[in-house]
Amino acid sequence: MDDDPVVQGILKAITQKRLKPGTKLGEDALAQVFSTTRIHIRQVLGHLVSRHIVTHYPNRGAFIYRPSVQEARDIFAARRMLETATLSAVIDNLDDDARGRLRRHIARETGHDRNDRWASLTLTADFHVLIAELAGNGVLLDFAKELMLRTSLAIATFEVPGSPDCSPDAHPGIADLILAGDKAGALAAMNRHLDEIELRLQLGSSAPDPDDIVAIFQDIGVVPVNRSAG
Amino acid sequence: MDDDPVVQGILKAITQKRLKPGTKLGEDALAQVFSTTRIHIRQVLGHLVSRHIVTHYPNRGAFIYRPSVQEARDIFAARRMLETATLSAVIDNLDDDARGRLRRHIARETGHDRNDRWASLTLTADFHVLIAELAGNGVLLDFAKELMLRTSLAIATFEVPGSPDCSPDAHPGIADLILAGDKAGALAAMNRHLDEIELRLQLGSSAPDPDDIVAIFQDIGVVPVNRSAG
């Protein structure tokens, strides 16, 4: 099911932020786009619902999942735990193959066209997935992939417009520390990196739910007027 | 979908080891057992496939997932990482509510009927889930639940018959260390606990795949005979 072209297409569109949280995924529309049947689409949507990528409202349809503020925080907390533990294991069992793959990825990431925003987004996500791959644990790899997707959704919902997902030069620095075998340094750098990403979002407790327009306008300073007093 | 009675029933049956890996889950059979429609069952099975609980062979049906040896090892490695990190966070933010829930669970676990094997299995699994709950992170809780289920499947496939899942007295000891605020001690105890569970399984590299009868008989000492030489 994960190698289904429709699933891959939707997931790729999410990591590249072409599909934004809240977007409706109509069954007929998807069936036409991917030139497949409605039944196939329903299976795919069911799969994505099970993976917390889309939410399903009965009799209304499937929508790209929009995490809550609490959930966004949980995602980053989980990433800090899981990625530091994974990274620690990777550094402990670093072999030449792993070093090569890491170097090759960094080369691709630094060498690619900076103006291609979509390639950038996939490459920066792939860095974190690569770390999980190097740990050689399939279960952790699945978790990492899920966390990356949910992070994309969290960023897309709470980012301040225009800011990049990852600071462009964080990954090469982390990779250097890994290759140098500096475990403490690499772990600290990874933690700082994740903190930076999270801090760039509007996750303050006063941040309004994007759907709650009352809160949005209250935040700007518009107060409901008591018309009977005018 | 997770609160669906059919899903809950199947998951509960797995943690209680009433449903063993490899068991076929026929659509009509399940529809009759739960007195529901075949379509509902298919949705449920699709959900369980997405969660790696059952595998699906085209035109043959759905079967309870049977982890490989490598996958079983990965599950335990993932649990060591995730549960130690979670436990560390729990100990750091321990409040009276958490202490109470922990004590209450241990009371239930020590006070229940030891002869009720099925209650035992749910209670021992609930202990590990409770730790994840106390961390207050919904994402981690989901991961923990998935890992507990997959652990049940791993144990059911590789256990030596007759041995218990968890050593009966490990949980109260860990709980005491948590309540005492002994972080290092609790983490070490949890690691030992997980090691014990894993070591009780037949996961040695020479351990045969339960389906590979050639390897099984080779393991016992039966060597293929060259009949032309006789």
Add this chain to the structure above:
DNA sequence: TTGGCCTTGATTGGCGCCAAAATTTTACAC
């Protein structure tokens, strides 16, 4: 008796139809 082959039975997979529900549009009254 054993091995391969074919037929039979049972189960899954997919497609079309129709009902149910929600959203949008339209009409109407104030």
Add this chain to the structure above:
DNA sequence: GTGTAAAATTTTGGCGCCAATCAAGGCCAA
């Protein structure tokens, strides 16, 4: 012009049917 209400359209949800595929049993030959 505005707000409400109702109808119409669109979309999802579910059920039944039939085709495709696989497992098992029986048959025949060696």
